[in-house]
Amino acid sequence: MEKAMHQSHGVGYAEYGRKLSKMLNVEKRRESSYKKSLNVVKDIERQVHR
Numbered sequence: 001m002e003k004a005m006h007q008s009h010g011v012g013y014a015e016y017g018r019k020l021s022k023m024l025n026v027e028k029r030r031e032s033s034y035k036k037s038l039n040v041v042k043d044i045e046r047q048v049h050r
């Protein structure tokens with residue numbers, strides 16, 4: 001989990017847990033990524049149902 005966290009967000013899990021600013025940045029990026037993926041799914045569904 002530590003390695004994945006570091007590769008994905010550039011922050012180790014221990015640092016993520018200690019620093020609120022790091023945690024907020026990671027969570028903002030996760031939310032942004034989630035919203036982008038939802039938009040991709042919507043676009044694909046629209047194309048399929050034409």
